[in-house]
Amino acid sequence: MIPIRSEKSYTPQDRAKQRKYKHRQRQLAGVRVHDLAALGKAILLCDDCTPKFNAAPVGYATNVKMPRARGQCDGCLNYTPAGVLFLKGGG
Numbered sequence: 048m049i050p051i052r053s054e055k056s057y058t059p060q061d062r063a064k065q066r067k068y069k070h071r072q073r074q075l076a077g078v079r080v081h082d083l084a085a086l087g088k089a090i091l092l093c094d095d096c097t098p099k100f101n102a103a104p105v106g107y108a109t110n111v112k113m114p115r116a117r118g119q120c121d122g123c124l125n126y127t128p129a130g131v132l133f134l135k136g137g138g
């Protein structure tokens with residue numbers, strides 16, 4: 048019998064290892080962001096992607112001391128000069 052590997056058979060850690068190859072972007076932005084949330088990593092989102100991320104149910108909040116940061120948006124992977132930074136438990 049041939050084992051069938053579905054997307055669900057990959058753990059967030061597996062996908063994080065695959066993510067270092069940036070040309071492999073076959074997953075949805077929501078999967079990427081929620082994998083980061085499952086690993087407890089900091090999440091940076093641009094103004095377009097911020098309303099799509101429901102932070103409270105996964106235990107995330109913005110840090111009051113540093114609510115904005117500069118870098119690559121984890122949702123759309125575009126550069127954002129002032130993205131919203133979400134931290135586990137608000138930092």
Ligand SMILES: [Zn+2]
Pocket residue numbers: 092093094095096120121122123124125
């Ligand atoms: Zn974005």
